[in-house]
Amino acid sequence: MKLRTAIFIGSTGLLTATGFFGVACRRQDKPLTTSVAQGAIQPHEINNQRDGSVMMMIPASEFPMGTSDAYSDLPANRLVPGKVKPTEIKIARGWEGWALEDERPQHTVRLKAFAIDRYEVTNAQYRMFLADVAEMGDERFRHPDQPSGKDHTPRYWKDFNPLLKDPEYARLAQFTSGTFTQSNTPVVGVDWFDAYAYAKWAGKRLPTEAEWELAARGTDSRRWPWGNDWQWDLCNIVGEKYGADVRAKGKEKDGYIYPAPVGSFEKGRSPFGCDDMAGNAAEWVADWYAADTYATGSIESPRGPQTGTERVVRGGSSQNLPSYTRCAVRAHREPDFKTFILGFRCAKDL
């Protein structure tokens, strides 16, 4: 299978399992420049035959989930709603972005061992799923709440913009009808029900929010998968803006307008060896979203609220600024929401 070949090229190679069990760590304020800094973790991967995916084993761990109050700008931006002073208007505007209240309080979470996809699910993998669905239907895979008559075809595999038929429009557009269908790029334009059904088809499940965060940042509470300092060339985010060839990598340019082939940013890999946990495609996870989950939820293998109206989305995307690709950022969308930067990866119990 082409995909598997592609995946193994550029990987860190097969590493031996060490039986590592993580322990809770205080957040390190000193810079962690790459995942190597967290030297105790030895990434270990397994293969999933059904969809040909590579999965990283994550040992049972205890880790600080969420964001602490300890970063330099936050105290300077404290705001008391209802008591806003003139000097604080600009802070008020940005308060939601600065306060990040749904990431707090940072709290210790214990998880059992699990495995998670090293890469976001690709179009090639999703094609296999669709082929099976076309053949045998999705009765065995679909979520009970899935709307009847639902089609699992990703939005961007269809004729997603009629104007592309106009040569003048196509000439200027940054995308083509094939931009989002490449085999090695993450499947996007799928909703939560698609992701759920795929995972079940593949003999896996969607990761919980806590599992996703642990896989992304390890146990040392790092800000991005590679460490605490932002670097422009470690993941695929927005920012292609200063003329010339936006596809050429460079300062403030990661070389990709839309989601890149999975595994394109080796140096941005997470401590557990997962790729593209920051940027590229944002990812559905299993949990319902609630802003106060961290204050009220379980700390033992948390699975989020029992019900809700929106599911959690993690990791940021090729559309986001750096802050929104942090490991702790929690986005949320209605389960039937689709967009061009939203995909998923899967997990499974060990």
Next chain:
Amino acid sequence: MNFKTLNFSWSICLGAAALVLPLGANAAENIADPSTTYLPGGMQPPYGVLSPELARTVHDADVGNPPSRFGKQTSKQWAYGATWTRENLRPVPNPHPAPEPQPRRDHPFDVAVCGDGTKAYVSLLGSEMRPGTEVAVYDVASGKITRRIRLKISGQSVAPGSSPMRLHLHPNGRHLFVGNRFSNVISVIDTQRDEVVFEIPLDFYAQGMTFSADGKVAYVANRYLDEVLVVDIDATGENFSAKMRVIGGLDDQAYFAPNGIGRILQQSCGTTGCHDVKRGGFVAGLDLHESFVSALDHIVPGRAAESRLLRAVIRSRDGGYADAMPLFTSHANKTVVFGDPATDANYQAIKQWIDSTQVGPGIDVGNPRSKPSIVALSSDGRHLFVGNTGTQDISIVDAQTNKEVGAIYIQNVTNELKILRSPVTCDDWLFVTTMGVGFGTAKERDPWGGETWDRSNAASQYTVWRDPNTAAVFPKEQQEVLGPFEATDGTANFKFRDIQNDYVLINVSKLNIPAEPPKTGLTYLLKANRYESHRNWVRYTSDTAESMLPDTKGDIPPDLMRVVGALPDKAVVVGDRIFVTMQGSGEVQELQVNVDAADPSDILTPIRNYRTGAQPFGIAAGVPGTPSEGKLFVANFYGSSLSVIDRTTGEQHELPTDPALYKLPLGVTSAERGEFLVHTSAFTSDNDQSCVSCHYRELSDGRGWGVSQIQGQEYLTGQSKVGNLVEGTTMLPPQQKSLWAIQPFFLEGSLSVYDPRSMLMEHCPADDFRDVTGQGDFRDIEAHTPVLAVQDIQSKTTSAAGNESNLEERRAEFFRRQSLKYFGKSFVLRDFQRFVGEWQAHEPRLMPNPFDQNAASVNRGKALFNHPQLGCVSCHPAPNFAKKDFPNNPRQVVPPQVPLSVRDSGFTLISMYRLDYLAGIRHDLEPWDAGRAETPDQNQHITPLQLRGAWDRPPLFLHNAMARSLREVVAAPGVPGLGWFKYEPLFGGSPERPGRREVGFNETYMIPKGTNAAKVHLMTGGRIASDAHGGTSQLTPQQIDDLVAYLETIE
């Protein structure tokens, strides 16, 4: 209370260099709301007292018309006791001594087709200086304009209706309603007789309207009142009649009744020595008529908690200020009149009287200055949707109770609303034409990626101050770190790029609209300010959103770029099709609608575009089964023409509404060409935007504006082509009106009136011509002569200094071709600068002010404004209300009197003349132009903003657009005179005023370092002492409102 008897201990010395604020810590403790603590470095407790002489001056000025019963400033017709008289507002005179003669253009604005489909009617708006008074009639059969209907009832000796704007055909298919912008009537034309048969007494500035299904009620948006006026109609039979239904207002009968409110006030306040005669601006004596009029001055109908009448006599713990302001402690001997308002029967009776009504005389919508322009009624007639251009939202009114119950946030002006009903679910979808969410707000905050004060962060951002002698950028060490983002391009920030054009569709049946206004206050039920497709709402944007080289790529869903054209405005629905006029690009986009599409991205499918004349606004469709079937009629404002489009062939037939102007070219004078340049997208590289994308209706779009984004970070870091992502500062979108008053410099004193190069370059940067543009491929063009490249960051999106002559030549060729196409002559950038300058300066284009100029509150406010203790006239003297003749100040600009941040002070606009000077080019214009460059010492000089036309602007004030009301401008932080917003004002979707309370900005400085506050203060020369923006902090709540009332009447 009697001002004359008070023993003031004031220490203000007029003309002194400093104002010693007499009340220190004790006064600070008395400030109840919103905060008692202030940052060090400038802000002080807003206390002091006014001179007895000033109080006497105000007292003497307390003459004039009484206020209305409706709780807001109005035209004089609503003054209590006044009777309505038909009136036209007079155009604002042109101060230009020798204006360039201009051809008379009709400026058609709207079009409607009569019920039998035989005729189309075109409103001829005219100009501000020469308003139109007619509606043209187009005969479909002959294809000609057959007559012009003068907007008055035949035989009446009155001036015709002035400046006809919107046209709406009554559901009976016969009567055409004409909203006259400058008249306080709606003219009703009988389309069978083609003459005005009725005039509906109303108010000035009627905008869009809609009818109930049975035709018995019309809802009319009124732009200046921020209200929707309700008209009851009887159109049965041959006799047509209609009358405005007055809503809300304080009940005078309940006041005058025996044992009514008047008696209660008399007993509570009107005892001898107190308010038995007018003291402190209030009287509650035996004369109930007099006391009612006085009470009106102090009451907000429906909102007792915000009414000064009660707040002045209860404690701060109960929401009042009787114990918090020195002037009011005399109420009941330093206690309060109503010690326990919760149990006081008199207090409760007054409160009930106030709360039992609402603001009127129409339906009050949105926050102040919502500027409603368009209305649509739900299919069941239950909800009225009101498009607001000032507050960038859509108010939702319960049409049964005539109360606003919520709103939808759009984040840009609302030009059109249409209700589309699902044939499957019977849900109502609201179709909205607007413009982009980009530009003006941050898409997302980025504290870890550059939005920081931490200099150790590699992504932190800095000022780019330059040496005025060389234009070279100072080293990074001499720059200042910028901190949080301010106004930016919300699509992910690149200067003016990604200014877009949007459609929004919202399933309003799924909005959970409350039946009553929530007790906890009005809220936005939906923020439709993102490019996303949801099951119940979708926002589309321009096809060219990311097409140009410097546009930010990949931040807009490709499936949602379906809007083709610039500046979408009016629309018409025909079956499953919507046709939208594109006023910027001169076309109509046809879209197919399927609100039940399986994928919400597919609700709108673009079908085709039709050409129109220049600047199309109104559009109407032919009537099925009549000669007009299959035709579209479009009113072309700048083209002064009517376009008739055959949908079958796609052909457009354009004919001038005035045959005398047949074949008159589009721009025959410099000012006309300038006007076209400002309004069209034809001269932009992606044909997607124009000046009025931000200067909406030549005012502003109601958003903080990021013209001065800091670019050139590469100079700081030694790079050659690319630099850090940098967000800009927030600044006020200056109006493009009355620039005569502030010439020669405008735009914060940075540019001359003939120097709009920067603005044009944002729309068409030379860098775009490195690649194929939306307007063509110019890459085969090279320059004959290399030009000396100066560091003109405004025209280079990369800020790169290098030989850019090829790019300049390509752009020049593009300009030559376009101007030849549109003007019949070939022009280049320098010509364009002159054209725009001529347009900007040759007449004021101000709208006549509808407010009662002789209201007593206005007269009191005028006395305050002109009093030297306040100092308003120091920088805003009549007649232009902007000072441009500072002795010993050759630059004619002043240090700022308003809050600034380091971003404000770090902007990099640099005069084109300065750049030319550095390049060896000399001009004889503005010989005093010393550079206007940005250095730590010189960057904070700005032009005093003019106050003319301020009444007409969206709710953004101060140079940095921080204030949301005039009251916020003149009041200091925490003073009791600050009011409340109905909604939390939003900036890019984020609340700016948590708690809804106004924030005063007077006496505030926000310059953290560098040129510090003290230095700025010294640079004011003591003109207004230590007050930052006039000595208004000491005003009482009523005086603040009076001053604002006067500011609202400045024409």
